[in-house]
Each structure stands twice: as structure tokens, then as C-alpha cells.
Amino acid sequence: DGGITQSPKYLFRKEGQNVTLSCEQNLNHDAMYWYRQDPGQGLRLIYYSQIVNDFQKGDIAEGYSVSREKKESFPLTVTSAQKNPTAFYLCASSIEGASNYGYTFGSGTRLTVV
Amino acid sequence: AQSVTQLGSHVSVSEGALVLLRCNYSSSVPPYLFWYVQYPNQGLQLLLKYTSAATLVKGINGFEAEFKKSETSFHLTKPSAHMSDAAEYFCAVRRGGAQKLVFGQGTRLTINP
Numbered sequence: 001d002g003g004i005t006q007s008p009k010y011l012f013r014k015e016g017q018n019v020t021l022s023c024e025q026n027l028n029h030d031a032m033y034w035y036r037q038d039p040g041q042g043l044r045l046i047y048y049s050q051i052v053n054d055f056q057k058g059d060i061a062e063g064y065s066v067s068r069e070k071k072e073s074f075p076l077t078v079t080s081a082q083k084n085p086t087a088f089y090l091c092a093s094s095i096e097g098a099s100n101y102g103y104t105f106g107s108g109t110r111l112t113v114v
Numbered sequence: 115a116q117s118v119t120q121l122g123s124h125v126s127v128s129e130g131a132l133v134l135l136r137c138n139y140s141s142s143v144p145p146y147l148f149w150y151v152q153y154p155n156q157g158l159q160l161l162l163k164y165t166s167a168a169t170l171v172k173g174i175n176g177f178e179a180e181f182k183k184s185e186t187s188f189h190l191t192k193p194s195a196h197m198s199d200a201a202e203y204f205c206a207v208r209r210g211g212a213q214k215l216v217f218g219q220g221t222r223l224t225i226n227p
Contacts, residue, residue: 103215
């Protein structure tokens with residue numbers, strides 16, 4: 001079955017460490033997105049990519065980095081510059097230009113700073 | 115610019131009662147509208163979407179929503195709440211072209227036995 005796979009489900013980071021969250025899709029979608037979710041704050045867009053080898057900052061990109069070397073993969077790195085990284089991270093994908101399609105979401109990664 | 119407002123961050127209903135979750139949008143052109151559901155520690159799942167084919171849209175799990183252009187609303191309803199409906203619900207809007215989805219802040223639905 002096609003879908004989006006996020007791994008790991010739970011991730012623990014020590015202070016000053018970089019960590020990378022994986023997002024892989026086999027839906028042949030062009031566009032991919034990373035969101036951060038904190039209690040009571042809805043979804044906030046971190047980065048998005050509409051095509052391979054290109055990506056744009058979202059609303060809260062500081063302290064994060066991404067790459068899009070393959071259509072299927074859009075990993076997110078949470079760097080040590082992100083001072084409050086504890087949150088639930090969601091990856092999504094969509095058909096680019098198909099406004100009636102909506103997004104397909106992964107099951108999320110919960111990152112905790114220890 | 116387009117935006118979405120969900121009225122009520124938390125809604126509580128009794129099991130068997132009507133569920134009504136409110137969503138109002140602003141868009142300069144006819145939008146595409148979506149409702150998503152999120153269960154704890156999971157991703158978002160599409161409940162239903164409006165794409166101009168019909169104003170009353172039926173979705174999964176017995177939910178439906180009606181697009182009312184005059185009221186710029188897309189409220190989500192279910193005639194009889196079930197305990198399994200307890201979750202967070204997000205309304206989202208997308209304009210034509212390459213526009214990203216814009217999400218509301220979410221409404222947490224609690225079902226009382």
C-alpha cells in the first residue's frame with residue numbers, strides 16, 4: 001500500500017545534538033512538507049519542497065534543515081540551534097498543482113530533549 | 115490571503131448527541147476545503163473535502179459538512195457522537211494553483227459517556 005513512513009516514532013535528543021527525522025513516501029507525490037505540532041498551537045510549517053533539489057522555508061525554519069535529493073525522501077534535521085525542539089513532527093506529501101487533492105500525512109515522530 | 119478560523123478550541127458532547135464543529139474561511143476565490151481528524155500520537159487523516167461538486171459532502175465515520183458560500187462556512191457535523199470520535203479535528207483551505215494548505219488551529223472533541 002502507498003503511504004508516508006516516518007521514523008523513528010519516538011526520538012530522544014541530548015542538549016547540543018543534531019538529530020535527523022526520516023520521511024519516505026511511495027505515492028509518487030511531488031510536494032513534501034514538514035510541520036511541527038505543539039499542544040494548543042495547531043500545525044506550524046517548517047519547510048516544504050515542491051520538486052527534487054529545491055525547498056523553501058516555512059514559518060518556523062530557524063534551527064532546522066532539510067534536503068530533497070530524491071523524490072521519495074525529505075529528511076528533517078533538528079540542529080543544536082533549535083532551542084526548544086521538544087514537539088511532535090509531522091511529514092506530509094501532496095500532488096503538486098492539484099489543489100483539490102489535499103495532503104497525505106505520516107504518523108509522526110515525537111522528539112524529546114533529555 | 116486565505117485563512118481558516120475554527121470556533122472553539124475544545125468541544126464536549128455526550129455520547130449519542132449531535133456533533134457540530136465550526137469552521138469559517140476567508141478566500142478571495144472559491145476555495146477547496148478539507149476536514150482532517152487526528153487521534154492521539156498519530157498523523158492527520160482526511161475526513162472529507164469540498165471541491166465544488168456538491169455543497170453537502172459526506173465523509174468517513176458518519177461525518178458530513180456543508181459548504182455555505184454566503185456564510186463562508188464549512189461546519190462539520192455528525193448526528194450521533196460515539197466514544198471513538200474523541201480526537202482533534204482540523205479544518206483547512208486551499209486555493210487553486212500551487213497554494214499550500216492553510217490549517218485552522220484545531221478543535222479538540224471530547225465525548226462524555
